[in-house]
Each structure stands twice: as C-alpha cells, then as structure tokens.
Amino acid sequence: MFPWEDAAEAGFNDWSVTSLTTLPGWAVFLLTAGLMVAFLVVLESLRKAPWRVKLPLLTLRALGLLCVLALVLEPGVQLQQVSSTPGRVAVLLDVSRSMGLPVGDAPASSEDDPRRHSRLERAQNFLQEARGALASLPGALSLEGAVFHQDVESATFEDLVAAAPQGNSSNIAKALTTAMASKPGRPLAGVLLISDGADNVDLPGNTIPNELREKLRAAGVPIHTFTLGHERGFKDVAVASVAADDFAFVRNPLEVEATISARGFPGMTIPVTLKREGRVIAQTTAVLPDGDGTVDVRFKFEPRDVGEAIYSVEVAEQVGEVLVDNNRRSFTLKIIRDRIRVLQVAGRPSWDVRFLRKLLKENPSVDLISFFILRTPRDQTAVRQEELSLIPFPTRELFTEELGTFDVVIFQNFNFAPYEMGGYLPNVRDFVVNKGGGFAMVGGELSFSEGGYDGTPLADILPVTLPPGRGHYVEEQYTPTVTEAGKRHPILSLGNTDPVTMMQNLPPFEGFNGSVGLQPGSEALLTHPAPRSGPSGQPVLAVREVGKGRTLSLHSDSLWFWALPDAAKGGRGTAHRELWANAIRWLIGDPALSRVRVEAKSGAFDPNEPVVLVVRAFDSGYGPLAGATVDLTLEGVGDNAPAAPTPDSVLPPSNARKVTSLQGETGPEGEWVVRLPSPGPGAYRARVTARAKGAALGTDEDAFLVRSADREIADGAPRPELMAALSELTGGTQIESGDEIAGLQWKVPEGVRVHKRKSIPLWDRWQVALAFALLWGLEWALRRRQGYA
C-alpha cells in the first residue's frame, strides 16, 4: 500500500496525492476549459469516421490532453507522519467549604455512622473506588484533574484524593467553562463533575442560564455527575431564593415571591415572614412538600416610605436542621416615587398661575391637582348655577382625607379665609412637620400677610416671619440678588450658567410680598435689592427644613416673567421651568439633589469582610468638591423586631442602634473612601452629613447588609436538581458509585495529529514525460494513416 519504502523508513506512515501547482484557480479553470474544447474539436472532426477509427483516436487524444492537464496541475505525493489524537476527561472535584458539611443528619453517638462523613470525604472515597476505571479509559483518553471552589486549579489524582475543604464560594459554571476551554491537540471527551451542586455564584437556581447552556451545547461532551449530600438523613429548610424587583413604587402594591426549599420535613406547615430591617411587615405560611422539593410563597404589601431598605424573608429554625444560616435571605429594595403628587391651590387665575400649571401639567413625573378660585363671593352671581361650569371648592376632602396623598402643596396667591379654611391650616402644618410633605407659598396680593397668614399655623412653618396686618405687597421692578446660599443651592442650579449671571439676563420681577426676615434654620436664596422701597435684603426666595418636611416661600407673583417675557430676548423659558422642577424635587427631599452621597461598595458583605463606603461631595455645579467635612454615622437596624405584623409606616423610627461615628474630609477627587472592619452580621445604614466652608451640603444614606454566615455555608444545601440538569442537558449520566465509571460514554476524538509532512512532485519523473510523448506521437501517426490531418 505504501509506495516508497525508503519514506517509511524515514518515519512517514501516510500518503496522499496532491497538486503542487502555483497557478491561481482561475488560470487552471481556463486551461481545463481549453482542453475540453480541444477534445470537442477532435470529436467533431471525427464525426463521420467509423467507430474502429474514431475510438482509438479519441482515446489517444483524451490521454494526451490528460497528460497536458497533469503538466499544469503538477501532481505530487504528500507524505505524512500522523498519530491518533488523545482526548482528555476532566475530573472536576468541588472542594468548597460546603463540601466539608456532613452528608447526613446522624446521631451524635454514632461516631462511625457514614452519615457523619463530610461530603468531600465521601467524594474522595468514590474516587478511590473509581481509580482503576479512570486509569483505563477507552481509546487514547487521558485524565485531567482539577479542584474548584471560587477558582479552578489543576490537580493530579493524588491531589484530588488529598484535597481539603477551602474557598468562600462554589463556582461550578467557571469550573465547567475552564475545562471546556480549547486545548490544541487535546479535545475534551467528557467531564466527571463531583460536587454537592451548591453553586452560589452563577447558578443560584436549578435551571441553567442560557449563556452556559449554549456553551455546554457547543462543547458537545457529556457531563457525568456524582452528587454529594443528598442521601437520606439530611434535613434542612431554607429560603432558596427571593424574587423582588430592585426598586418599587411607593404606595403601590408590591409582590415579593420566595421559594422555600425543604428536605426531611414532609407535609409540615411553617410560618414565613417578610421583614423590613427587622420589623415584620407581612407573614404567611408554607406547607412543605412531602419529599425533597420547593414551595413558593408570595407576600403582597404597599410600601409607605421612600428610600432604600433591607428586607428579608425568614423561616424559623426547625428541629434537626443541618443548616440554619440559610433560613433567612435578605435583599435590598429601593422604594421610589411613581409620580410626585402636587396640589396647586390658586386664589384667582393669573398668568403666574397659568404658567406654573402648564409646566407642572407637562412634567411627566408630576401628577397635578389644581384648584383655582374662579369666582369669589364678591363677584356678580346673576346667573343660574346650571349655566356655569364651577364646582364647589372641596376643602374638607382636600385638607383632611386627601392631604396625605400629596407630596407637595402649593398655595399660589391664595387667601384661605373666605373658604373657611382656618380649621384646616393645622393639617397642612402637620402634613409638613410630621408627614414630611413639601409646602410652597407663592406671592401675590392674596398671599403671605395679605392673605392673613400671620399668626396662623402656616406662619410657623414658612421660612420667613410674616409682618402683622396687610399692606406689605408692593409693585416695583427689581432684579433679585442671589445670596451665597443661593449660589450653591440646587434650586438655583439653572442650566450651565451660574445663578448670578443668569439673574442679570432674566427679566426683572415686579410684585413683592414683604416679610420681617428669615425664621431660624431658613436660607434665603434670592433677596430684594430694595434701594428705594422695602427693607433691603428681604427674602424673595427662601427655603426651610422644618420637622420632617420642607417649605419654600416665593415672595413674588411675577416668576412667569421668566417664561413668556424671557422669550422676547431670545430665551426659551428655561429658568422658569428648571427653577420649578428643582423646587419640586427639593421640596420632596429628592436624594438626588443632595450634594453629598454615600454608597456602600456592595449591597451585602461577607462576615469578616471589611465594609467599604464611598462618600462623594459635590460643589454647586455638582462637580467634585474637595475639602468637604463629612460626618458619617453607622447604625445597625433591624433589632428588637416586633412579633406581630405592623405597617412599617407607623413604626417609631427608634429601632436603630448607633455603631460608630466618624468624621473625614473629601480628597482632591471629592471622595472619601471609608474602610471599616466588619461590624458583625446584620443590616446597617450609613448616614452622612457634609458641609463645606461652613455651609451645609446636605445629607444622604445607604443601606447594606453583613451576612450572618458566609454564603458558602448558608447556601450549602445540596442541589441534586442542578447536577441532574447538567447531566441531562449534555447526555451525561448521574452515577452513584465508582463501579459505574467503566460503563460511561465519552466522546472519543476522531481526529489525527500530523507530526511531519513532505511533498514529492511527480512531474520531474521521466516516465510521465515519455508517456506524454508516446501518446501524442501515436495519435499523430494513427491520424496520418487514416487520412486525417
């Protein structure tokens, strides 16, 4: 079979015929076409010749043309030295610390009970049983060992049987993808995965994510599994998973779904609780499955408080449970506003009212309820009610039942007295001080002292002190002065221009409601220049944080000059729109407007892992602010949880314990990175307040969790379902003893490896040239003899 004995002696064991031509493909194609034409010409010329003449001539011509083709293609022989490709079988042994857990729940007295062995010991016993079978795998398959936890490390067989539990997590997906990584010349024939299935990194559930699924399919090799820890006797109930969105809307029904897994508690009914930072907010029961399995529970509740908080789903510890750390699963949930509900009450229609209504109505994040007094008792009433579209002013509904549903209340040039609203003003004060609402009073001839608010409960919460009596509203043009506080305050962060420059370019104001001055704790952002009338320096725009809420006073009814009149000089009404947008956000305490932020590096830290908090301070343009003084307080939350379900909104805010306080300063990048030793298991809230050059920058807070035990142990319940899913997906087998190794199917590679290669041209052989000359000459002679030219 092998044509050259000397080549065999040189080590070549395979050969093939090949073309050695260097001509491009198109040239070979043209030439071949030419040869075919040449053959057809001869065929045509011999059309009338008898077959005894035609046959030999055509045969000779065909053979001659083939010789020409051979000249062009330069046929050669390729000699190769080849060998079969060796496949590899990856043996992946899970050595994460969950593998150090006992395989079952054995009585303490029975020292020799195999259920007291660790999962890893059981795995290593299995490997010893399988040693022989693994050493004699079929074909050219060889063994490739690796141990894995959060990382993957290659290991000899001896390493495998001597490994100890280690590592903080189990990453089966990483182990599989590492094994499946391409290794030239050593294709993967299969995987033997030895694990408890307690992956706590990429495979938190028992279904395989699509990305990994595609990788496994592409690899096309079987994964045979040997699962630890699912023997009889293992008893555990756990919160296997919690499904909740990262954020939810306040006052909107929210559903949290939890999966409870159970082994060894057939048919038992257990309570499941949902807690918000330790306080029970919902409770339900779960009937555990008869065998190993899971049951889903749902909690439905309406969050009442905006902000990020730590929630947890918990089941009580059961008698005989091997793992109790997995009885609770925590998650952070951010409650945000869906839409800001604004109540705009105006004493009469005016352009200032109209332009504010339009911009609030067009703001998609605002749900606006307007009430305008279109007719007062002093106006003519000589018309039947049926001919008017007017409705009664529903003061009682608005300021008793509905008040709590609003985020911001705006009294715009509104006098309360004609509507017998004096009795409701304490409600508005309570709405701000105790409920955290926002209140704004906008000027005009019916507002502030002109509206009779001096001495009322609203006077207590306004940023300014009101003068008694009336006669404090004046009309004159003035350009408000931006105060130092105003230069920094987010309300006056109007586009990219600094407020002082912007104020010079905006139309001046006209109406002005005077006051006596600021109340304690208030800030004036704009003041009246008042060179001719009215006290200089009186607030035009002032803000105040009062109790839980915030108030704003705008002492003019001509802010609308920043809308349409601004367009006269080429403006676009931007300042009017942005000032109100900023004011609304500030009034609702939008955390995004704070000029200090704190953020935990992680939502949940492992025990003993340092807690890292990043504090950032911003200047008035919200750029990095260096040198800001920051006070940081760390509080533990969630202790002393009440036993009965209680709506979280009515709980006293006292369920927190201070852990530590620190003071620091932001660096050149405007950041202060705080590293704290682990404060121990629990939920925590970091609060920061910051100031720069004596002015407050604001406050912020973030919540995080320190796990009660590391995930490796807490999530260490065996998951045979995941192991089964892996083997089923890849056509592997779930094995239970070392004896089964010999019968496993592997994907034995079909390829060969080429070690060396040599090409021998045939053209320079004289026999080929002679054959061509002979054929050509013979044909010529025959044609001459038969009388064909």
Place this chain on the structure above:
Amino acid sequence: MADRPPLFTRRSLLGAGLALCAPAALRAASAPARSNLMTVGQLQHGGQWDARPTAMRRLMWEAGKRTSVEVAPDVMPVTADNPALFYLPFLYWSADGDFPPLDAAARAQLNRFITFGGFILCDSVDGADGSGADGAFRRELAAIVPGRSVDVIPREHVIFKSFYLLDRAEGRTVASPDLFGVVADNRVSVVITRNDLGGAYARDNFGSYLHEVTPGGEPQRERAFRLGINLLMYALCLDYKEDQVHIPFILKKRRR
C-alpha cells in the same frame, strides 16, 4: 403710543410725569403690564385693526365683575415687533376686511409668542368666510405657524366650558356658530371667530351699545360676553376644566 405702551405700575405712572427719566423709564418699558393683572394686548397692523375701539375694555370690565380675575381696564395696543408683546399673553387681533401681510420679522415674533405661551384671539369684523379678515388671518397664520392647520374647535372643547357652559359661538352676528383654532404648544393657541365679537361689546361714551346684535338680540349679546369670558379663562387656566375632578359636575349640569 402706538408701539410704546403706557407704564402701568403705580410708581411708574408717577415717574411718567418726570418724563424721559431715562434708565428707569426704559427699564419699565420692558414690563408694560402689571404682573398680577390680566392685561389684554391688541395687535396693531396695516389694516383696520381697531374697528371696535371700546370693545375689549368692556369685556374686561365684565370679566372683572363676574370672575375672580383681576383685570387691567385698558387694552394695550402693540405691534408684532414690539418686545412688550411678550408681557401680554392674551393678544386680541381684530380686523375689518383684508389687511396687508405682516413682514417676516413680525411673523417670526408672533411664532415665538405662540411657541412660548401666548394666546391670540382673531376677531373678523366683516364676518366673511375665507376672504376679507378671515382670509387674511388664515394667510398670516399659515406663515406664522407653518404646517399647523386651522380647524373647527369641537363643541366639547374646554373653551366652551371654561367658565360658562356654552354650546355655540356667537358675537354681533352668527356668521358661523363655530370657532376655528390652531393647536400649537399642546393647546389651542389661536382662536378665530367670524362673528365680530368686538361688535357685540362696543359701547359709546354714554354707555349705550353701538351695534345691534343679530339675530338673537340682547340674549345673544350676553352669550357673546360669556364666550369672551370663556376665552379669557381658557387663556388663563388652559384645560383646568378638563381635570378629572370637574368632569362629573359638568356632565351633571349639562344633562339638566
């Protein structure tokens, strides 16, 4: 004073006696209307722009009596290229017959006026359909707000219920019971009537109405006032009466 509106604040009026008290007067000129008052501007153009000189003054007087709106008694004449236009969000544009086209600068200015919140009431004294004042308004609006059509305002529109409950549009005449409008800036920003609204309001110095109202007589004049007040209210309150809280009340009254 055609394009130089009077100064309105009390202090400014006092200052006016001192005349040309240069910087202060110029400054005041930029804000000709009191911020808290409803002041109507009246557009001066090349045609018969003031055929009903006392009309809007009378309407404002009625609005002040019947509603809570604080009105300025006098109407402010203003040309389209005067920046003071932007302090007068309600612009009354009256014409008796055709008028010369506005120049490009005036049209651009009116486009900005509409875009940033202004409202225009076009009142055809002659009552013509598609010609005369009506044709001129449509010609100008096609140039001021290109691409926006002039459409019939449906009777369900909030303009017909912004204060009074009305079911048609009437003025000195009823050339068309419909109002026509241009929607821009998410609202009806221009309204055209062919019924000579101003003709129904105009009075002489002795307090007598100058024009007979046909065909409905004095009740029709009253309805014309009601429509004018509704238009003022719409300019000031926009779609306030479309808010959910008003709907059941209005439906109930309409059923009666």
